[in-house]
Amino acid sequence: xxxxxxxxxxxxxxxxxxxxxxxxxxxxxxxxxxxxxxxxxxxxxxxxxxxxxxxxxxxxxxxxxxxxxxxxxxxxxxxxxxxxxxxxxxxxxxxxxxxxxxxxxx
Amino acid sequence: xxxxxxxxxxxxxxxxxxxxxxxxxxxxxxxxxxxxxxxxxxxxxxxxxxxxxxxxxxxxxxxxxxxxxxxxxxxxxxxxxxxxxxxxxxxxxxxxxxxxxxxxxxxxxxxxxxxxxxxxxxxxxxxxxxxxxxxxxxxxxxxxxxxxxxxxxxxx
Numbered sequence: 001x002x003x004x005x006x007x008x009x010x011x012x013x014x015x016x017x018x019x020x021x022x023x024x025x026x027x028x029x030x031x032x033x034x035x036x037x038x039x040x041x042x043x044x045x046x047x048x049x050x051x052x053x054x055x056x057x058x059x060x061x062x063x064x065x066x067x068x069x070x071x072x073x074x075x076x077x078x079x080x081x082x083x084x085x086x087x088x089x090x091x092x093x094x095x096x097x098x099x100x101x102x103x104x105x106x
Numbered sequence: 107x108x109x110x111x112x113x114x115x116x117x118x119x120x121x122x123x124x125x126x127x128x129x130x131x132x133x134x135x136x137x138x139x140x141x142x143x144x145x146x147x148x149x150x151x152x153x154x155x156x157x158x159x160x161x162x163x164x165x166x167x168x169x170x171x172x173x174x175x176x177x178x179x180x181x182x183x184x185x186x187x188x189x190x191x192x193x194x195x196x197x198x199x200x201x202x203x204x205x206x207x208x209x210x211x212x213x214x215x216x217x218x219x220x221x222x223x224x225x226x227x228x229x230x231x232x233x234x235x236x237x238x239x240x241x242x243x244x245x246x247x248x249x250x251x252x253x254x255x256x257x258x259x260x261x262x
Contacts, residue, residue: 017217057213059210059211059212060210061208062206063208064206064208066206067223067226068174069174074221074223075210075222076217076220078217
């Protein structure tokens with residue numbers, strides 16, 4: 001179960017740089033921890049994140065086990081056209097989650 | 107314990123179990139990034155190019171109470187135009203089990219070469235950010251972080 005949270009301004013002026021905040025609930029198990037019986041807990045992390053604006057990729061990230069649980073990322077982009085922002089997270093054990101957000105450019 | 111093999115002396119069994127215990131202790135020790143491994147990870151990204159200090163604002167709290175969530179903001183001084191922009195920003199650490207923290211890829215459409223996230227720190231150490239520019243140059247910035255409660259090392 002992974003629930004993404006996206007925060008983008010409802011409307012922005014053309015040419016303005018605006019901030020996008022994203023968060024996804026994920027355990028981000030490092031693979032470096034052990035149970036009390038000495039068994040290694042296998043790695044389970046989100047490995048890549050990408051964001052596209054009307055189909056064109058504007059930001060992507062490779063995440064490593066050093067990223068905290070529930071990976072939080074903020075970045076920015078220039079408002080060009082009204083449309084959609086597509087977010088995608090891919091991780092270990094076939095993890096894949098997407099989210100979209102609408103953006104209105106005035 | 108089951109029946110021992112014929113001929114197995116008490117000493118042999120003791121030694122065997124001691125070796126097993128030692129092996130378990132060694133296995134429990136996580137692999138660790140060292141300043142050398144961090145340098146190697148940076149070399150991997152940078153190649154033969156030289157890395158200059160500057161143009162990066164690396165925001166990490168100097169004193170961290172909980173190493174499990176440390177806020178990190180990296181901003182690079184760049185006009186972010188179609189011909190002069192930041193291609194990528196990489197963050198490294200010295201003493202976590204792995205030297206990499208995050209690599210982000212940007213383009214002129216980012217508008218601002220800045221991102222924030224939260225990361226884990228296993229120990230007090232130096233965090234380094236490397237920015238790769240569109241003209242092929244590399245810039246770096248480092249910050250010292252003191253951690254009181256470490257991440258990554260605790261069991262469950």
